Structure formats: C-alpha cells, structure tokens
Amino acid sequence: MKTKVSLLALASILGAQLCVADTNAPASDWKPCPSNQAGKQYPQYNSEGRVKFRIVAPEAKSVGCTFRESSEFTKGDDGAWYGHTRPLDEGFHYYSIKIDGAEVPDPNSRYYFGSSRWGSAVEIPAKDRDFYALKNVPHGHLREVNYFSKSSDKTRHIFVYTPPDYDKDTSKRYPVLYLQHGGGEDETGWAHQGYTGFIMDNLIAEGKSKPFIIVMENGGVGGPRPTNAAPAGAGGRGAFNFSAFEKVVIEDLIPHIDANFRTLADQPHRAMAGLSMGGMQTRSIAPAHLDKFSHIGVFSGGSIGVTNITDMARFKENVKLVFISYGSKELGPNTRGGDPKAVTTALKDAGVNAVFYESPNTAHEWLSWRRSLHEFAPLLFKD
C-alpha cells in the first residue's frame, strides 16, 4: 500500500513536471480530419483543436501554412515535413500550404471555394456535429441548375435543394428560402461547406422543420465584390452596392424558380437569408421587396434596427420573422450597426417577431452559420 502511494505520488510529481516542461507540446491524440481526400491520413486534428500537416517536399528549404502562430515545420524521419497550428475553433477553416514561398493547396485536403479561390480547408469536428452529419434518413437532392438571366445576360449556375419528399408526391407545392453565401465565396458555399442538405434532411426527419426548397445563387454577380460596388463610405468600411444582384434575384431568379419548381409562389412562402455579405444582401433586398419576402435571416451580417424601418406598420404586417445571429467570438463593441442583440431586442419590443441567436464559442466561420441555419429553419413558414 505504501509503495503504491509512493508510486502514485511520484507519477503525480513527474506528471506535473512534464506538464510544465511541455506546455506547448500538442496533445498526441491526432486523428485524420473529415475534410481530407479519401484515404489521406493528414491533415490531422487533436483534442486541443490543433491541426497537423504532412507535406512531402524533399528539396524544399522551408514549408509552412497560412494559419497564424503555427509551429515551425520540420522534416520527420520519413523525409516529409510536419507542422501544426495553434488551437483553432471547432469547425471549418480555409488555408494554404507554403513551399519555399509558393502558396498552394494542400495535396491531402479536399477543395472548396472561399477566400476568393478554390483551395484547401480543414474541418475540426465540432462537439455538436451530429446536426449536420450524414445519417440514414430520407435525403433531399442538391441540384446543379443552369438558367439564363436576362439582367446579367448570361447563364447562371445555382444550387437548389429539394426536400426528401419532393419527388414522391408531385401534386405538393413548397415554400422557398433564398440562401446566400459570404464575400469571397460562391453558390457552392452553402451546398458544400455549409452542409445545407444534411442539416435540412436531419431537421425534416426529426419533424423539427417544414420541408421547403432552398435556392443558392452566386451573390458576387461576377465576383465576390460587385463590379459596381460603391466607394468606401464615411464609416471607413467599404460600402456594398447590391443593385445588380437585386435585379438578378427579383427579375430572373425568383421567376425561374417559380416556373421550374413546384413552389408556393407567394410572399408568405418566400424567405431570404444569408451570411456575412449575404446577410447584408438580405437586409438590403428583402425589406425593399416586402411584397416578395415574409421571413428574413441575417447571419453575422449586421442587424435590422427600428430606425432602419421607414414604415413600421407595413413592415409588421408583412414580415413574419426577423432572425439575427452571430458567433459569440465575433460579437463586440465594434460589431457593425451596434450590439445586434440589443438592436434585435428593440425590434422585438417594437412588435416585430425578432429572434436573436448567439452561436457559442465560434467566430466569423461556417460553424456559426451551420448552427444559424439549424436554428432558423424550424422558425420558417409556420402557418
């Protein structure tokens, strides 16, 4: 018994010393990231949220990655370079690998459109990832659709999610959510990194959301920043001008969707939402077309203040929901348009059905937006 205690005490002391000596050593419980190409063992993540890379670059002088405060990359016994990041938030992060000054995609990761380029991203599984997991439930279809837009004089590529029962009962018609990506992203954002299909499949299977169609356009109208963007405003941040995209949505997109899908083609059954730049587009377009939209969602894209609404009676009559969300880590005194929670509470006090959601422990990243969709969808089209 005495020996046992001594050993335990010794182990405890050693453990404490190791702890002090190895403060910066990463936990060794590395696992391959779900964002890897099939069969690739790297990148890996650990329980601290660090990501470790393995890059084969036999004659390189230096290898690194674009994550700030990463470890130095060093050559392992197998001749490949290894390095890891600081602890990152759970969720999804874009990055590149640096090889002797060249910024290139990691050959081990899958590729996504973000940061205005196709390139690498890494997924650190979130504790609540179950809500966007692929499950054996009825699945909707994610359709790639090309349609001709008169206002932009070109064929545009969009994604359309149709719910699981869409092809079963062809007499049924559905509400529509128009859902927009952020700056530097495109119509693939919600479809791929957003897991829109799996989030909706799971919500519908659990009976938590009505089934509806989701339309994902490219809000860039030619690029992540509209070519007709106004110069930087007095606020010191670039002002966005969404008039070209507004024409696409109102004159081309909605008519195409209503003509080619079994929609409930009226204002009570049409919603618009978006993240970041897509949230700003939603705040700009939906309130200007209250004859078209009844539900509004703004994720990490500012809020709608009482003073923004010129005709409150008309707004209240037409708008059934204003949903504002942010990641907790991006909220602060400088959040655009003031504290969005306070602004949303004031809107609620003015009689609007306004809901604020704060995503715990996330920043301006996809986990905030997946969660926002997951919270927003059940509130839509409740007749």
Next chain:
Amino acid sequence: MKTKVSLLALASILGAQLCVADTNAPASDWKPCPSNQAGKQYPQYNSEGRVKFRIVAPEAKSVGCTFRESSEFTKGDDGAWYGHTRPLDEGFHYYSIKIDGAEVPDPNSRYYFGSSRWGSAVEIPAKDRDFYALKNVPHGHLREVNYFSKSSDKTRHIFVYTPPDYDKDTSKRYPVLYLQHGGGEDETGWAHQGYTGFIMDNLIAEGKSKPFIIVMENGGVGGPRPTNAAPAGAGGRGAFNFSAFEKVVIEDLIPHIDANFRTLADQPHRAMAGLSMGGMQTRSIAPAHLDKFSHIGVFSGGSIGVTNITDMARFKENVKLVFISYGSKELGPNTRGGDPKAVTTALKDAGVNAVFYESPNTAHEWLSWRRSLHEFAPLLFKD
C-alpha cells in the same frame, strides 16, 4: 518600290532564319484555359496545343510539372516561374505542379477527381467543342443524390441527370442510362469533366436524342480498384472483379432509382455504358443481366466478341444495341481483346446491332469519351 521589295526580302530572310533558330519556340498565341479558376490568366494554351504555366514560388530552387517532355521552368521578369508542355492532344488532361520535389495542385486551375486524387487538370479547347458547350437551351438538372446501399452497408453519393422537361410534365416517365467513369475517377467524372449535362442538353435541344435520365455511380466501391480485386491474371494485366459493384447496381442502385425517379422501369428502357474500367464493368454486368439491360456502351474498355456470348439467340433477342468506341490514338495491335473494330464488325455480321465509333486524333482521354457519349446517346431507346 525597290525599297519595299528589299525590305520584304530582308524580312523574309530574317523570318526564315528566326524560324530555323527557334524551331522549338512555341507559338505566341496564348490564351487562358477554360479550366482555370475564374479570373486566372494561367495556365494558357496555344494553337499547337502547348500549355504554359505561371507559378509564384519566390524561393524555390526548381519548378516543373508532371507532363512529360515539358520545357524547363525559368523565372520571368516578374519573379514568377514559367514553363510549357510539348504539344498535347485537344481535350482534358490531369497534372500536378512540382515545387522543389513537392507534387501539388496548380493554385490557378480548377480541381477534378482523377488519377485517384483531387487535383489539377487542364482543358485545351477542341475544334469540335461546340457539342459540349454551355448554350442558352433548356437545361436538365444534375442532382447530387445520397442513398443507402444495403449491400455495401453505407450511404452512397451519386449524380443523376434529369432532362430539361423532367419537372415540366410530372406524368411523363423516362428511360435510364447507367453511366460509369474510369479507374482512378469517381461519380464526379461524367458530371464534371465529362460535360454529360451540356452534351445531353444540346442533343435534346437539337432533337437528336430522346430525353432520358442518366445515373452516375462510384464504380470504385471504396476506391478506384475494388478491394476484392482478383490478383493479376495470366494475361499479365491486373484482372478486375466487379462483383461488389454488380451487387450495388442490381440490388441497391436500380431499385432506388426506379423508386425515386419517374423511370420506365423495364429492360427495354434501361442502358449501361462506361469508359475504360467503367466499360469493363459494363461488359461484365450488363450481359449477365439481360433481363435488366437492353443497350450496352463500352468506351475505350474493350469490346464484346461473338465468342464472349454463350447464348447468341437470347443475346440478340434482348440486346438492342452494342456500341464500342475508342480514341484513334489508343487503337493498336495490342488493344485489349483484339482489334475492337474487327471484333465489332464480326458481332454485327452475327446479327447484333453493333456499332463501332473511332474518335479522331484522341487517346485514352475525356475528349474520346465526351464524343462517345455524343455518338451513343442518339442511338438509345429508339422504339
């Protein structure tokens, strides 16, 4: 006048000399490749079919690409590395960039799944590219579909093309073509690099093909080579065993498609085709299930000989079309199974509706297969 002639003569002599001195200099009519990421000026192609790359790698000792016989890459005045390929065939080619021994995707190209990895590819526009061009015609939808497969005990991801009028008249039912990719590729092959949607949209708009559904599965069943692949056969080449994939197709895939799409769910309205490994799968699966398939297409994947058919009377009664194709540059005395044109002629002489197509000036590459689909589709489901 005299001066003019002298100058012309001088120019002519100089031109001839330059020509001799610069035999290997590429033509300077470079244009950005259509496979580039939006807004990227490189890679570029020229009228000789060469491809030129531009890679920013300030501290690299050497830069190159995986195309054989490419020029040395050298630093340009702007500090970026430049190099070009030998003349390549028109069409689509996978490649990687090499930076100090690291093989990585080109940050300027879009990414495709081929050569068993997501990575770069370059498209050199073919003279006959009009048939797979995006045009302002009615477009079908390319659907990403997830379905649960009992035989492989997992949810499988497939693409399904539904023709332009599929959502217009919901009482109409359609034939189905099951269309398979090659080795080292997956279900995205025909959907993306194959341009299946645009090929069919254009054929249907021109009235040259009946509208039908196209289903694209992942023939790898866990990888490009089945895990249950038999060891290399006596012929010295690896023998493929497609029994796991056959179970998926017959027991899971066809029932799922017939239950979830408006199909004509009978043998006369069901076809199977594939390229390379997918052609071998077609030759293996379709003739073994003559109660299920009536039309067979094999693109660069061998041929069906008279001696391969055990019951010719039954075969002729059930099979309405055998279509065999190859790129002209891959045909030769060693083509697997013998000269496919002669084999196909013999099949025709035996009374089978057998058609051989040779794609001019192409090898074992996507332009051969896009053209094969373009020739094959109009022959299908002619009642």
